[in-house]
Amino acid sequence: MSLIITDECINCDVCEPECPNEAISQGDEIYVIDPSKCTECVGHFDEPQCQQVCPVDCIPLDPNHKETEEQLMEKYLVLTGQL
Ligand code: SF4
Ligand code: SF4
Numbered sequence: 888m889s890l891i892i893t894d895e896c897i898n899c900d901v902c903e904p905e906c907p908n909e910a911i912s913q914g915d916e917i918y919v920i921d922p923s924k925c926t927e928c929v930g931h932f933d934e935p936q937c938q939q940v941c942p943v944d945c946i947p948l949d950p951n952h953k954e955t956e957e958q959l960m961e962k963y964l965v966l967t968g969q970l
Contacts, residue, residue, distance in 0.1 A: 888959075889925035890935055891949035892918050902937035902946065908966055911937060922952045929956065930963030 889910075892902075896917035903911045903918060908931075910924035920937075927948075928935045938946050954962070964970040 888927065888948045888950070888954050889922035889952040890920055890927065890937060890946050891922075891952075892920055893945045893947065895943050895945035897943055899942060901940045901942065905936040905940050907931040907936065908963075920946075920949075922949065923962075924966060925952075926959045926963045926966070929959040930967070 892911075894917060898913075898917060900913075900918075903913070906925075907928065908924045908926060910921045911918055912921070913919075935946070938944075961970065
């Protein structure tokens with residue numbers, strides 16, 4: 888499951904450099920996460936790094952992008968050129 892940034896985002900820019908998959912970018916109004924690149928940080932860290940640093944706690948899991956742990960690990964391997 889990828890994460891999603893809600894409209895509570897205050898555009899503080901703290902999360903973007905923390906993402907190991909470069910999945911976060913500035914959108915039209917708030918920051919956005921590319922679900923094809925977000926692995927919940929699986930493969931890189933134990934916890935989603937963006938959630939750890941967001942000062943307003945506005946990055947929940949996105950129920951529209953459900954994935955298993957195995958799918959997230961496979962995505963990580965593809966993104967890092969190991970598959
Ligand atoms: S959970 Fe990890 S991979 Fe997904 S957007 Fe946040 S920092 Fe990036
Ligand atoms: S850390 Fe939170 S508030 Fe700051 S840009 Fe990212 S999602 Fe928005």
